[in-house]
Amino acid sequence: IDIEDNEQTPEFWPSARAVLMFELKHTMNEYLASTPEAVTTRTLADLIAFNDANADVELAYFGQDLFEDAESRGPITDQAYLDARDLVQTATRENGIDALMAQYQLDMLVSPSGVIVMEHDYTKGDVWPNEWAGAGSIAAVAGYPHITVPVGTAEGVPLGFSIMSAAGRDADVLSWGYAFEQASNLRADPQYLESVVVSTEVEAEAADAGEAETSE
Numbered sequence: 001i002d003i004e005d006n007e008q009t010p011e012f013w014p015s016a017r018a019v020l021m022f023e024l025k026h027t028m029n030e031y032l033a034s035t036p037e038a039v040t041t042r043t044l045a046d047l048i049a050f051n052d053a054n055a056d057v058e059l060a061y062f063g064q065d066l067f068e069d070a071e072s073r074g075p076i077t078d079q080a081y082l083d084a085r086d087l088v089q090t091a092t093r094e095n096g097i098d099a100l101m102a103q104y105q106l107d108m109l110v111s112p113s114g115v116i117v118m119e120h121d122y123t124k125g126d127v128w129p130n131e132w133a134g135a136g137s138i139a140a141v142a143g144y145p146h147i148t149v150p151v152g153t154a155e156g157v158p159l160g161f162s163i164m165s166a167a168g169r170d171a172d173v174l175s176w177g178y179a180f181e182q183a184s185n186l187r188a189d190p191q192y193l194e195s196v197v198v199s200t201e202v203e204a205e206a207a208d209a210g211e212a213e214t215s216e
Contacts, residue, residue: 003100003104009091012091019084024044024066025044028043029043032044032046092144093142097138097142097164108163111136112151112161113159116159139164145168145172145173146173148161148177150184150186150187158188161180
C-alpha cells in the first residue's frame with residue numbers, strides 16, 4: 001500500500017530540533033561527568049571552550065553552532081522541553097505510526113532509509129536535497145523499532161531499506177529485516193570512492209595557496 005500523504009505540522013521540525021538540543025546537552029554532560037579524571041573537558045561548555053581555544057584545528061572547516069544551541073538550553077525538566085517532547089512523540093506515535101498502521105491495517109511500514117548520500121562541501125557544509133526520500137526518522141522520534149538493511153547501490157553508493165513497526169514489535173522487525181536480507185542478498189562491499197564533486201571555491205583557495213608558495 002503506497003502512503004503518499006503523511007506530512008507533519010509546521011511545529012513538528014522546530015520542536016524535534018529543540019528536543020534534540022535539550023537532550024544533547026543533558027546526555028553530553030552526563031557522559032563527560034562519568035569519564036576518567038584524565039579527561040579535562042567535563043561538560044558541553046568545556047567542549048565549546050576547548051574548540052574555541054583550538055579553533056585553527058577544531059573549527060577549521062565547520063563551526064559549533066549546534067553545540068552552542070544545545071548549551072543555551074535548560075535542563076530536561078524545563079517546560080519547553082516537555083512540551084516539545086510531547087508534541088513530537090504524539091505526532092510520530094498516536095498520530096503517526098500507530099495511526100497509519102491502523103488506518104491501512106499494516107504489520108510494518110517500509111521506505112528508503114534516506115537519500116543516496118548528501119553532498120558534502122567544506123565551504124557550504126552539508127547540502128541536503130529539497131525532497132527527503134526516507135521515513136526512518138519517524139521511528140527514531142517515536143522510539144519505535146526500526147531496522148535498515150542493504151538494498152544494493154546507486155552510482156556505487158550503498159542504499160538502505162527501512163522497516164519499522166509499532167511499539168514492542170522489536171523481534172518482528174528484526175526477523176523481517178533478517179528475512180529480507182537473506183532473500184535479497186543485496187549487501188555491497190565497502191569501497192573508497194573518489195569525490196564526485198569538487199568545490200570550485202576549494203579549488204580556487206588551493207590554487208591561490210600554491211601560487212603564494214611559488215612566489216615565496
